[in-house]
Amino acid sequence: MNAPEITLDNLAFLDGKPCELKAGETILQFARRYLGEDHIPTLCDDPRMKPYGACRVCSVDVALKADGPVKAVASCHTPVAKGMHIFTNSDGIKKLRKNIVELVLTDHPLDCLTCEVNGNCELQDVAAKVGIRQVRYWKPETHLDREKDDSHPYMRMDLSKCINCSRCVRACDEIQGQFVLTMSGRGFDAKISADNNALFGDSSCVSCGACAETCPTAAISDVFQSKSIEAEKTVRTVCSYCGVGCNLEVSVKNNEVLSIRAPWDAETNAGHTCLKGRYAFKFYKHPDRLTSPLIKNKKTGTFEKVSWHDAYDFIASRLNQIKQQYGADSIGGISSSRCTNEENYLMQKFIRAVIGTNNIDCCARVCHSPTAYGMQQSFGTGAATNSIVDLELTDCIIVTGANPTSAHPVTGAKIKQQAMRGKTLIVIDPIKTELAKLANYHLQLRPGTNVAMLNTLLYFIVVENEQHPGLIDEKFIDSRCEGYEDFVRQIKALDVNEMCAITGVDKELARQAAIAYASAPNAMSFHGLGVTEHSQGSKTVMLIANLAMITGNIGRPGVGVNPLRGQNNVQGSADMGCQPHQGAGYLPMESTENQKYYELKYGVPSPAVAGLKIPQMYDAMLAGKFKALWIMGEDLAQTDPNTHHVVSALKQLDLLVVQEIFFTETCKLADVVLPGTSFLEKSGTFTNGERRIQRVNAAVEPQTGTKTDGQIIIDIMNHMGYTQSQAQAGKYDAASMLQEVASVVPFFAGATWERLGDQGLQWPVNADGTDTKILHTDTFKRGRGKFHFFDWKESHEIELNGKDFPLILTTSRVLQHYNAATMTRRTANSEIITEDILLLNPNDAKAKNIKTGDKARFFSRRGEVTLTAEVSDKVKPGIVFTTFHFPEHMVNNVTSSECDTETMCPEYKVVSVDVERAS
Numbered sequence: 001m002n003a004p005e006i007t008l009d010n011l012a013f014l015d016g017k018p019c020e021l022k023a024g025e026t027i028l029q030f031a032r033r034y035l036g037e038d039h040i041p042t043l044c045d046d047p048r049m050k051p052y053g054a055c056r057v058c059s060v061d062v063a064l065k066a067d068g069p070v071k072a073v074a075s076c077h078t079p080v081a082k083g084m085h086i087f088t089n090s091d092g093i094k095k096l097r098k099n100i101v102e103l104v105l106t107d108h109p110l111d112c113l114t115c116e117v118n119g120n121c122e123l124q125d126v127a128a129k130v131g132i133r134q135v136r137y138w139k140p141e142t143h144l145d146r147e148k149d150d151s152h153p154y155m156r157m158d159l160s161k162c163i164n165c166s167r168c169v170r171a172c173d174e175i176q177g178q179f180v181l182t183m184s185g186r187g188f189d190a191k192i193s194a195d196n197n198a199l200f201g202d203s204s205c206v207s208c209g210a211c212a213e214t215c216p217t218a219a220i221s222d223v224f225q226s227k228s229i230e231a232e233k234t235v236r237t238v239c240s241y242c243g244v245g246c247n248l249e250v251s252v253k254n255n256e257v258l259s260i261r262a263p264w265d266a267e268t269n270a271g272h273t274c275l276k277g278r279y280a281f282k283f284y285k286h287p288d289r290l291t292s293p294l295i296k297n298k299k300t301g302t303f304e305k306v307s308w309h310d311a312y313d314f315i316a317s318r319l320n321q322i323k324q325q326y327g328a329d330s331i332g333g334i335s336s337s338r339c340t341n342e343e344n345y346l347m348q349k350f351i352r353a354v355i356g357t358n359n360i361d362c363c364a365r366v367c368h369s370p371t372a373y374g375m376q377q378s379f380g381t382g383a384a385t386n387s388i389v390d391l392e393l394t395d396c397i398i399v400t401g402a403n404p405t406s407a408h409p410v411t412g413a414k415i416k417q418q419a420m421r422g423k424t425l426i427v428i429d430p431i432k433t434e435l436a437k438l439a440n441y442h443l444q445l446r447p448g449t450n451v452a453m454l455n456t457l458l459y460f461i462v463v464e465n466e467q468h469p470g471l472i473d474e475k476f477i478d479s480r481c482e483g484y485e486d487f488v489r490q491i492k493a494l495d496v497n498e499m500c501a502i503t504g505v506d507k508e509l510a511r512q513a514a515i516a517y518a519s520a521p522n523a524m525s526f527h528g529l530g531v532t533e534h535s536q537g538s539k540t541v542m543l544i545a546n547l548a549m550i551t552g553n554i555g556r557p558g559v560g561v562n563p564l565r566g567q568n569n570v571q572g573s574a575d576m577g578c579q580p581h582q583g584a585g586y587l588p589m590e591s592t593e594n595q596k597y598y599e600l601k602y603g604v605p606s607p608a609v610a611g612l613k614i615p616q617m618y619d620a621m622l623a624g625k626f627k628a629l630w631i632m633g634e635d636l637a638q639t640d641p642n643t644h645h646v647v648s649a650l651k652q653l654d655l656l657v658v659q660e661i662f663f664t665e666t667c668k669l670a671d672v673v674l675p676g677t678s679f680l681e682k683s684g685t686f687t688n689g690e691r692r693i694q695r696v697n698a699a700v701e702p703q704t705g706t707k708t709d710g711q712i713i714i715d716i717m718n719h720m721g722y723t724q725s726q727a728q729a730g731k732y733d734a735a736s737m738l739q740e741v742a743s744v745v746p747f748f749a750g751a752t753w754e755r756l757g758d759q760g761l762q763w764p765v766n767a768d769g770t771d772t773k774i775l776h777t778d779t780f781k782r783g784r785g786k787f788h789f790f791d792w793k794e795s796h797e798i799e800l801n802g803k804d805f806p807l808i809l810t811t812s813r814v815l816q817h818y819n820a821a822t823m824t825r826r827t828a829n830s831e832i833i834t835e836d837i838l839l840l841n842p843n844d845a846k847a848k849n850i851k852t853g854d855k856a857r858f859f860s861r862r863g864e865v866t867l868t869a870e871v872s873d874k875v876k877p878g879i880v881f882t883t884f885h886f887p888e889h890m891v892n893n894v895t896s897s898e899c900d901t902e903t904m905c906p907e908y909k910v911v912s913v914d915v916e917r918a919s
């Protein structure tokens with residue numbers, strides 16, 4: 001391509017030098033491009049936010065023509081224009097900047113040597129840069145006596161150090177969208193306040209830390225003093241809490257994590273995180289950490305510490321005995337989405353190549369297996385079609401069964417920002433979530449009626465298109481899809497009034513939402529566990545795919561179907577083959593050709609029969625056919641549904657090995673417990689929800705007595721006579737393991753440790769290292785996209801139990817905790833949210849005589865739980881809601897074993913219960 005011609009029409013002059021303009025730039029951005037990031041000093045600027053022009057330190061002289069009169073302007077918010085002459089360092093400008101900074105310093109404590117940000121303070125840097133040596137103004141009016149606010153578990157406010165640049169206020173508004181901070185008062189009395197003069201700890205702050213991250217001084221900081229320069233080193237890694245995959249910068253001293261910040265250049269999170277990624281890390285050194293292998297003494301029932309060697313000997317001999325006596329298919333493994341790709345790959349390889357069975361599964365079974373299956377049926381690939389950055393390019397966002405501001409907070413904040421900028425937001429959810437409150441259309445359906453809801457939307461798109469052509473993208477359907485005629489015939493035959501009666505959603509609201517989605521130039525769909533964890537979960541995913549295909553919203557920027565993956569590496573654990581029917585890279589295990597492929601790669605014959613899914617493993621345990629299970633990093637006893645069923649099944653095992661970082665509910669049932677490591681102590685890769693393979697780098701050494709999970713698997717493989725050849729001298733090595741993964745998984749072909757760099761690569765990664773931001777651009781992976789039709793069917797749970805237990809319980813997460821909260825409960829997050837709470841609609845609460853703060857007992861056919869009640873209109877009448885973070889409550893005592901018909905993903909979201917006041 002030829003370079004664009006440079007003419008006077010696209011030039012401006014920087015300190016006399018002609019420089020080419022870029023459309024839409026400010027003078028500051030223009031100058032940074034040519035003169036470097038730090039050439040013009042700034043205080044109120046944060047390039048992630050809108051220009052503000054508060055401090056004027058970035059002032060430059062500007063003349064509109066050569067030798068014309070100059071005027072000082074703030075460069076951060078003045079657009080650069082053709083022919084401008086910009087003087088970045090004239091004597092007048094230097095003097096102006098110095099005066100401004102000197103005035104700021106008159107009201108700033110000059111305690112730099114003892115300040116936590118000494119050496120990393122933007123004010124200190126700017127003062128040095130503009131040449132301040134002394135402050136000339138004596139005894140002016142100041143705010144130096146402002147009191148500190150340390151009421152927050154994580155944040156600190158010391159307004160004596162505030163320079164009123166408003167960066168914190170803008171970060172709270174423009175990055176997080178929380179609007180907690182404001183500039184209250186006027187003139188000299190102006191000051192930052194949280195929720196209009198509340199204590200920080202009592203405010204509606206969500207502890208994302210965006211204010212502390214951007215504050216140029218130490219006016220807002222955190223308890224870990226994350227901006228101090230005390231650390232010996234910083235290590236870039238990836239958060240292990242959710243599928244957003246935020247990049248983190250971990251400060252380390254003496255092999256201890258001091259604090260965590262977020263790199264501003266990260267494509268995934270640009271310096272932002274939620275409180276889990278930034279502040280909930282102390283668990284890694286918690287005294288509860290397991291630090292030695294344990295074997296249960298069968299006589300006493302107590303666990304005894306043993307050496308690693310003895311633990312491996314015990315496990316290997318028990319596994320060999322069981323294999324000999326009952327066959328390889330009586331043994332299985334459950335892998336961990338909290339672990340790296342390389343560790344997951346090793347785990348499935350151990351089960352397949354060393355044990356000789358396909359009985360390997362992972363937590364995707366209980367969360368997004370319907371997404372993988374459904375999207376494979378519709379498109380050929382079970383992964384997000386687009387990237388999160390596409391939110392900038394879309395016109396309409398539909399969020400089905402997901403609460404991203406709690407469960408995927410950085411993506412949730414981005415969706416919130418787009419909605420507040422006026423983009424259309426449609427939310428399909430039984431709960432009035434934070435996004436639902438902002439939505440143009442909140443379709444608050446009854447849990448378990450997603451199929452009826454999506455059919456309603458598809459019905460209206462088809463029918464309305466007859467009156468208003470253009471809602472359907474016929475060209476896209478003709479050229480790229482199949483099964484459309486059949487699908488339309490069946491959709492048109494539906495009774496829309498009946499569907500609306502089933503969902504409980506107003507017909508006109510549904511019609512308008514359908515038209516809004518279909519008429520948007522670009523519409524992007526997100527979905528979560530509120531779609532998948534249903535008996536019709538896979539079907540719902542395929543209907544979401546229909547919605548995208550019928551409107552042509554696939555294969556270009558700003559559109560697509562984008563599952564919000566739950567755990568940090570749930571995408572990766574499925575990619576690595578931790579599922580019973582497909583091996584590493586999704587190759588079906590029952591194909592002879594694929595068995596040969598894996599035999600060639602692993603050097604041993606491949607098991608030929610598809611293995612058992614987790615619920616099938618429980619049934620086989622209870623039937624006495626399944627004898628040994630190895631669980632890596634998954635607390636089945638707390639998180640899987642129908643606890644009594646799960647615990648009874650696990651108790652039947654002859655051998656249960658649990659690899660964990662804490663002694664969980666599942667460990668209590670184990671025969672052997674092996675102490676693994678957290679993400680802060682290991683290297684490897686995680687794959688986030690947008691297929692981005694990112695490097696995880698160990699920040700500290702594994703805690704004494706523990707081993708990385710990859711090392712444990714390699715050790716046992718070697719102990720059982722299989723040489724794991726890619727590992728260097730028997731040592732788990734992330735880069736070598738990735739090399740092996742890339743040689744087996746076709747869509748990792750070009751992924752190398754070096755190429756992943758800081759930003760990672762989105763799979764498929766071609767052999768030459770090029771990656772893929774958007775899937776299905778020209779053709780679908782399966783050839784043509786396939787339309788499916790499914791009619792709604794009432795959940796079996798409601799049919800069986802709805803009469804006796806008339807309320808519907810639906811469960812989810814809160815922002816502060818993560819799944820079984822094994823990690824977050826061992827951080828200060830447990831001071832913010834201390835228990836699972838039961839939400840009830842005011843009508844139901846009144847009928848049951850329950851008030852906020854009362855103890856409410858709720859019960860199902862399986863069991864009962866008592867929780868503190870909160871009366872709230874976030875739930876509809878007839879619906880109750882809670883979380884399952886606290887083992888004291890064991891909420892899964894009441895959930896059922898009903899599951900998705902295609903994938904056996906449990907139906908956590910539809911549980912027939914009744915409630916009564918307990919005190």
Ligand code: SF4
Pocket residue numbers: 239240241242243244245246269273274275276277278408409410411
């Ligand atoms: Fe980011 Fe998710 Fe970690 Fe929060 S939990 S920091 S959103 S990856």
